[in-house]
Structures are given as C-alpha cells and as structure tokens.
Amino acid sequence: MLALTFTTGIVDAVGYLGLDRVFTANMTGNVVILGMALAGGDGLPVLGPTLALVGFALGAALGGRLLRGRPSRWNERSTLAFGTTGVVATTLGVCAAVAVPVEHTVWAFVITVLLAVAMGLQAASARKIGVKDVTTVVVTSTLTGLAADSRLGGGGSENWPRRLLAVVLILAGAAVGALLLRGGGQHGVGIGMVVAGVLSLAVAVTGHRLRVRETRG
Structure with a gap:
C-alpha cells in the first residue's frame, strides 16, 4: 500500500503538470479546482477535473462491485484490481509517449478519464484491504x-x-513525477505513467505471491 502511495504521487504530478492542472487520484484537489473555476478563477480548468471526478467514481464503483463479498484482506481479486491499474497506466504511458497529449485535446481528456478510472479502482481495492491510515490516494487523514x-x-x-x-x-x-516530466520533455507524461504503471504491476505480483505463500504456509 505504501508503494502504491508512491505511485499516486507520480500519477498526480503527471496529471497536474502535464494534463492541464488535473488530478487523476486526489479528488479533493479536483473538487477545489472545479469550485474555484466555476466561481471565475482565472484560467482554471473545468472539463478536465469534471471528467476526472466522473472517471474516478466509475473506477471506485467497479472496484466495489469486483470486491463485493470478498474478505477484507489481499485476495485474488485484489491482485486483479491492482494489476488492472498497472496495465492501464502502463498502456496509457506507452501510448502517450508515442502520441504526445496536448492540453485541451480529446486525446488528453481520454487519458485523464482512463487514468482516473484506474486510480478509482485502486482506491476502492486499497479501502477493501483496509491498511489503517494508508488509502494510497490521499494523505490528509x-x-x-x-x-x-x-x-x-x-x-x-x-x-x-x-x-x-x-x-x-x-x-x-x-x-x-515532476522530474520525469522535466527530464522526458514532450514524452515526460508518458514516461511518468509507465513508471507508475510498472510499479503498480510489481505491487500486484508481489502481493499475490505473498498471499499464495501465506496460504500454503
């Protein structure tokens, strides 16, 4: 869960700095930005945060349905959920490295929505496991x-x-995430998502192996 918290930092840095000031994991930030934008905040985005909120809610709902009735610990569906998050982030990263997203374009909004769905799925899965004080997507609480x-x-x-x-x-x-954006230039958004996605996949594999070992033990 702590490793996934690290990947969240990367994803949100990529989203905020590379996708028109939008968070794909920290929904509190999006709600605040959207509120200021609706009140006439200078240059603040409306569509991006709105799409991220919708995508995150959808991902969290999918996670809730996927894990419904499962025990509150790591199980095979936790592996599936975190693995899916990793695959989505990695695939989007590769695609973004090839076709660089430009702010206010359809492609940038597609990345925002899909990445938010993946992060919502991650958040719901982490909530089900219930490691105290580690939600993986926010640290306010x-x-x-x-x-x-x-x-x-x-x-x-x-x-x-x-x-x-x-x-x-x-x-x-x-x-x-900020360093990857700076060092990767126009491909920084894609590189950041690939790094976060690969780390998420590593978490999924590690968690699954530990669960299998515990079950056999």
Missing part, C-alpha cells in the same frame, strides 16, 4: 492522525512510522 495521535496531541503516537512513510512517499512520488 493520515497527516491528521499522525498529528492528533502524537505525543504533542496527547496521544501515544500509534502507527507513526506507517503514517509518516505514507506522507513522505506521496511527496517523493510527486517529486519523481
């Missing part, structure tokens, strides 16, 4: 828990390493 349950907040600092890592990893992922 994680940061709140880290501070509120800290010694300063009068708590016992429960799960602080995991919470801190989640915040650090999404930050690091965003930095890596």
Whole structure:
C-alpha cells in the first residue's frame, strides 16, 4: 500500500503538470479546482477535473462491485484490481509517449478519464484491504492522525512510522513525477505513467505471491 502511495504521487504530478492542472487520484484537489473555476478563477480548468471526478467514481464503483463479498484482506481479486491499474497506466504511458497529449485535446481528456478510472479502482481495492491510515490516494487523514495521535496531541503516537512513510512517499512520488516530466520533455507524461504503471504491476505480483505463500504456509 505504501508503494502504491508512491505511485499516486507520480500519477498526480503527471496529471497536474502535464494534463492541464488535473488530478487523476486526489479528488479533493479536483473538487477545489472545479469550485474555484466555476466561481471565475482565472484560467482554471473545468472539463478536465469534471471528467476526472466522473472517471474516478466509475473506477471506485467497479472496484466495489469486483470486491463485493470478498474478505477484507489481499485476495485474488485484489491482485486483479491492482494489476488492472498497472496495465492501464502502463498502456496509457506507452501510448502517450508515442502520441504526445496536448492540453485541451480529446486525446488528453481520454487519458485523464482512463487514468482516473484506474486510480478509482485502486482506491476502492486499497479501502477493501483496509491498511489503517494508508488509502494510497490521499494523505490528509493520515497527516491528521499522525498529528492528533502524537505525543504533542496527547496521544501515544500509534502507527507513526506507517503514517509518516505514507506522507513522505506521496511527496517523493510527486517529486519523481515532476522530474520525469522535466527530464522526458514532450514524452515526460508518458514516461511518468509507465513508471507508475510498472510499479503498480510489481505491487500486484508481489502481493499475490505473498498471499499464495501465506496460504500454503
């Protein structure tokens, strides 16, 4: 889940910097941007965040249906869900490297929607597994828990390493995504998505193998 949090940072950096200031994983950001845009915010996009919201909701609904009735731990459908996210991100990345998306074009909007669907599927699957404080797509609640349950907040600092890592990893992922965009030039959007997709596939394979090992053990 922490590894997927890192990939989320990459994906959102790619979306915000390379796809007209749109988040494909962090829907809070899209809602805020959309609200400001509707109120007349200068130059803020409307269509991109709207499409991302719709795509993410659709992906989350698909994830909910896929995992309905399954145990709240890693199972074969978790592997399918995370593997699908990886395949979608990798395929979109390769396609975007070949046909570079340009802001405000149909192709850019298609990438936005499909990537948001994949991230919604990931978020729903992570929610089903239920690793506390690691949703893979946002860290606001994680940061709140880290501070509120800290010694300063009068708590016992429960799960602080995991919470801190989640915040650090999404930050690091965003930095890596920005660097990939800068270093990759016009192909940066595609490269960023390929890196995130390959890492997601690695998570799916690793999680599946660990589950099989645990079952046999």
